[in-house]
Amino acid sequence: MNFSKRIEVMQESPIRKLVPIAQEAKSKGKKVYHLNIGQPDIKTPVEFFEAIKEFDEEVLAYAPSQGTPELIDAIRRYYEKYNINFDKDEILVTNGGSEALIFSLLAVCDHGEEVLVPEPFYTNYNGFGNMTGVNVVPITTKAENGFHLPEKTEIEKLITPKTKAIMFSNPGNPTGTIYTKEEMYMLEEIAKEHNLFIIADEVYREFVYDGLEYMSFANLKDISDRVILTDSVSKRFSACGARIGCIASKNKDLMKQILKLCQGRLCVATIEQVGAANFINVADEYIEETKEEYRRRRDVVYGALKEMDGVVCEQPHGAFYNIAKLPVKDAEKFVIWLLREFDIDNETVMLAPAEGFYATEGLGRDEVRISYCLNVEDLKKAMGILKEALKVYPDKK
Amino acid sequence: MNFSKRIEVMQESPIRKLVPIAQEAKSKGKKVYHLNIGQPDIKTPVEFFEAIKEFDEEVLAYAPSQGTPELIDAIRRYYEKYNINFDKDEILVTNGGSEALIFSLLAVCDHGEEVLVPEPFYTNYNGFGNMTGVNVVPITTKAENGFHLPEKTEIEKLITPKTKAIMFSNPGNPTGTIYTKEEMYMLEEIAKEHNLFIIADEVYREFVYDGLEYMSFANLKDISDRVILTDSVSKRFSACGARIGCIASKNKDLMKQILKLCQGRLCVATIEQVGAANFINVADEYIEETKEEYRRRRDVVYGALKEMDGVVCEQPHGAFYNIAKLPVKDAEKFVIWLLREFDIDNETVMLAPAEGFYATEGLGRDEVRISYCLNVEDLKKAMGILKEALKVYPDKK
Structure with a gap:
C-alpha cells in the first residue's frame, strides 16, 4: 500500500x-x-474555567462556523486595546493558530505556489506547506544579526511569479526577534510593489521586553487589505489546550472566501469558545x-x-x-x-x-x-x- | 488582490x-x-458535562497530538462493543469527523489524484476535496434503487491510475442507505483488485433501523490494512459541538504517517477530550x-x-x-x-x-x-x- x-x-x-x-x-x-x-x-486565568462551569445547555450543539458571537465580540474588544479595529465579519474563529495559518495558505495560494518565510521559523510552517501544497521559500536570517531581515533587494531576489505572500511570526518563534518599524515598512513596500499578502502570526504579541515598542501588522493602514492576522489565545492566556485561534483581516472579500473553509469543517469546539470568550474579563x-x-x-x-x-x-x-x-x-x-x-x-x-x-x-x-x-x-x-x-x-x- | x-x-x-x-x-x-x-x-449525556466540571488542572495544557490516553482507551472500548479491535496506536483523535476525512485524503492521495464517492454524498466531501486537491469522482446512485451501489463493472469503469480510494458514509448521509453485505464484499474485492484504500465514514453506526444487521468496514479482516475508519461522537452522543472524532486503521504504518499531520496541528481541544472520554460510561x-x-x-x-x-x-x-x-x-x-x-x-x-x-x-x-x-x-x-x-x-x- x-x-x-x-x-x-x-x-x-x-x-x-x-x-x-x-x-x-x-x-x-x-x-x-x-x-x-x-x-x-x-x-490559565480562572475566568476560563468559571465560564465553562456555568455552561448549562442540555445539547452540545454546533457553534456557528465563523465562531460564537460572544467570542468574536470578545476578540474585537481585545484588539481594541492594541488600537486594532476589526468589524465582527472581519474575524473568524479557528482551531488554534494552526488552522488559521492553514486556511490563510489555502486562501491565497494554489498548489505549487510560494510564500516567503524568514528562517529559522516555527517548524510547523513546513507541515502547513506540505498539507496545502505551498512551497515555503526561506529568507535566511542569522544569529549574528539578531535574526533581523536582510536588505530589501535580498528579499526581492526571492520573489517569483508564484510568490503570493510573506509569512512570519512577530514576535518571532523560535528567534524571539521583534521586527523594527523600518523592517515593517520595508515589508509593507514589498507587499505593495509585488502584489503580495502578508500573513502575520502574532500569537506572542504580549511578550515584548526591554521597553521595545510593539506595533501590529494590522496597524499598517496602507495595506490593510493585504494583511492577514493569525492569532491564538494559547500563549498569552496559557491556554494551549483550548485550541482557540482566529484569522482577522480588513479584506472582507477574503474573509468571505475563508468562511467557506470554516463551513467545511463545521465549527470550532463550542465549550472552549465559551471559556475563551471570558478571557476578555481577565484583569490586565x-x-x-x-x-x-x-x-x-x-x-x-x-x-x-x-x-x-x-x-x-x-x-x-x-x-x-x-x-x-x-x-x-x-x-x-x-x-x-x-x-x-x-x-x-x-x-x-x-x-x-x-x-x-x-x-x-x-x-x-x-x-x-x-x-x-x-x-x-x-x-x-x-x-x-x-x-x-x-x-x-x-x-x- | x-x-x-x-x-x-x-x-x-x-x-x-x-x-x-x-x-x-x-x-x-x-x-x-x-x-x-x-x-x-x-x-447530550450528562456524563460529558460531569467530566468537564470535574476537570481541575490549573494549566490548560496541550493534549498529546494523538489524543489523550483516556479518550483513546474509551474509543477502543467503544469499538469492542461492535467486535472491532484496535490497538491504542491504531487510533488518532481528530477535530470531529471532518478532520479525520481531510487527514485521510492527505495521507493516501497526492494533489490531482482521485477518490471514488457514491453520490449523493455528504456535501462537505466536496470541500475536503478542494482543500486537499483531491478530485471527487462520483459513482452515481439513484433514489429508485434506494441509493444502493451499481454493478461492480460500472464502478470499475471509473477507476484510473489516479484512483487511490473509495470514500463513503455508511449508514449514508444524505441517503439513509445501509450497504448490504454483498455490496461490502464487492467493495472489498474492488479494493483488493485495484489496490485502493477504503475510507469508511461510519459516524451514523448506531442508527440502523428495521432489524437490518449492521457490519462495520473494519470487520472486513481480509483488507484490514486498506480500511481507514473515520468517526465522530457528534451524532451518536448528540455532541456536535464537541468536535471530537477519530481515525482508526489496522495499518500501523499509515497511522504513523497520519500522526505527523496530527503533530502539525498540535492537538485537539483538551477539555472536550475529557468530556468525550466519559461517554464510555453512558448506559447502553x-x-x-x-x-x-x-x-x-x-x-x-x-x-x-x-x-x-x-x-x-x-x-x-x-x-x-x-x-x-x-x-x-x-x-x-x-x-x-x-x-x-x-x-x-x-x-x-x-x-x-x-x-x-x-x-x-x-x-x-x-x-x-x-x-x-x-x-x-x-x-x-x-x-x-x-x-x-x-x-x-x-x-x-
Whole structure:
C-alpha cells in the first residue's frame, strides 16, 4: 500500500519527535526539564474555567462556523486595546493558530505556489506547506544579526511569479526577534510593489521586553487589505489546550472566501469558545505579571548561555524562546545523548534541535531552540545541567 | 488582490448558505422548522458535562497530538462493543469527523489524484476535496434503487491510475442507505483488485433501523490494512459541538504517517477530550432510546412524504436523513420561497437543497435532504407545512 508523497516527505515535529526518548528516560526514574516545547506553566486565568462551569445547555450543539458571537465580540474588544479595529465579519474563529495559518495558505495560494518565510521559523510552517501544497521559500536570517531581515533587494531576489505572500511570526518563534518599524515598512513596500499578502502570526504579541515598542501588522493602514492576522489565545492566556485561534483581516472579500473553509469543517469546539470568550474579563495585571515573569526567565536563560564556552546566541527581546548555536556537531544527537546518557543527580534537560526550524538544507544543525516556559528555579537547574553536559559531551566541534 | 482558484471554486455549504435568509424570516417573527441541518435535539449525556466540571488542572495544557490516553482507551472500548479491535496506536483523535476525512485524503492521495464517492454524498466531501486537491469522482446512485451501489463493472469503469480510494458514509448521509453485505464484499474485492484504500465514514453506526444487521468496514479482516475508519461522537452522543472524532486503521504504518499531520496541528481541544472520554460510561439504553426516537421520526417523515403528490422517495433504513425528489423545478428556489413567501400561521420549514450533494452537474436539482432531528410533534407540523406549500407553490414541474 502506498501513501501519498506529500505525507511521506513531511518531517516529524522536531519539538515532539524525541518525546519517546524522553519518556524512556523518565520511565527509568530520570527527571527531564522540558525546554523543548512552548507549553507554559503559568496558570490559565480562572475566568476560563468559571465560564465553562456555568455552561448549562442540555445539547452540545454546533457553534456557528465563523465562531460564537460572544467570542468574536470578545476578540474585537481585545484588539481594541492594541488600537486594532476589526468589524465582527472581519474575524473568524479557528482551531488554534494552526488552522488559521492553514486556511490563510489555502486562501491565497494554489498548489505549487510560494510564500516567503524568514528562517529559522516555527517548524510547523513546513507541515502547513506540505498539507496545502505551498512551497515555503526561506529568507535566511542569522544569529549574528539578531535574526533581523536582510536588505530589501535580498528579499526581492526571492520573489517569483508564484510568490503570493510573506509569512512570519512577530514576535518571532523560535528567534524571539521583534521586527523594527523600518523592517515593517520595508515589508509593507514589498507587499505593495509585488502584489503580495502578508500573513502575520502574532500569537506572542504580549511578550515584548526591554521597553521595545510593539506595533501590529494590522496597524499598517496602507495595506490593510493585504494583511492577514493569525492569532491564538494559547500563549498569552496559557491556554494551549483550548485550541482557540482566529484569522482577522480588513479584506472582507477574503474573509468571505475563508468562511467557506470554516463551513467545511463545521465549527470550532463550542465549550472552549465559551471559556475563551471570558478571557476578555481577565484583569490586565495577569498579562503584565506573565510578561514580567517571562522577562525574568529570559534573563536566566540568556545570562546562562552567555557564560557557556563556545555557545553563540543573541539576546531575544520577545516571545519565550532563544536560539543558541552550541559547540556540538549535531544538536539532535546531543539532545538524544542528554536524554539517554547524561544526568546530574538523575536529572537532565531536553531541548529542541533547531535544524527542523530551517528550510535551507544544512542550516541549524548545531543549533537548539530553548523554550523558557519553566519557573526560574527549574530554569537555573536546567541551565546548570546544560553547562556541565557541554563540558563533557564527546562529540564536540 | 487575487485569492486562490481552489478557494474561489469552493461551493458554499448548501446546508448553511441559506441560513441568512432563514434569519431574515425569523427576524420578522416567523417560526422556522429546521429540517436542513443534522443538529440533533436529543440531550447530550450528562456524563460529558460531569467530566468537564470535574476537570481541575490549573494549566490548560496541550493534549498529546494523538489524543489523550483516556479518550483513546474509551474509543477502543467503544469499538469492542461492535467486535472491532484496535490497538491504542491504531487510533488518532481528530477535530470531529471532518478532520479525520481531510487527514485521510492527505495521507493516501497526492494533489490531482482521485477518490471514488457514491453520490449523493455528504456535501462537505466536496470541500475536503478542494482543500486537499483531491478530485471527487462520483459513482452515481439513484433514489429508485434506494441509493444502493451499481454493478461492480460500472464502478470499475471509473477507476484510473489516479484512483487511490473509495470514500463513503455508511449508514449514508444524505441517503439513509445501509450497504448490504454483498455490496461490502464487492467493495472489498474492488479494493483488493485495484489496490485502493477504503475510507469508511461510519459516524451514523448506531442508527440502523428495521432489524437490518449492521457490519462495520473494519470487520472486513481480509483488507484490514486498506480500511481507514473515520468517526465522530457528534451524532451518536448528540455532541456536535464537541468536535471530537477519530481515525482508526489496522495499518500501523499509515497511522504513523497520519500522526505527523496530527503533530502539525498540535492537538485537539483538551477539555472536550475529557468530556468525550466519559461517554464510555453512558448506559447502553441512551443509544437504544435515541435510535428508537429517530426511528419514530423517520416513520413520521417518510410516512408524510409518501402521501404527498408528486414526491418520490425511498424509505431510508439508517442515519437521520431522507432524500426526496419534489415536483418543483428548482429545489433551492423552492426553499427560498418557503422562507420568504410562505407560512401557515406564521410558521414555515427549511430544507437543504440536494444539488450540492451531487458531483455530477445537473443531478439533484429537484431534490432536498430532509434531516429528522426535531421531535415528533414538530416534525408532524413541519411535514404538514411542506405538504400545503407544495400544493400552492407556483414554480412546479
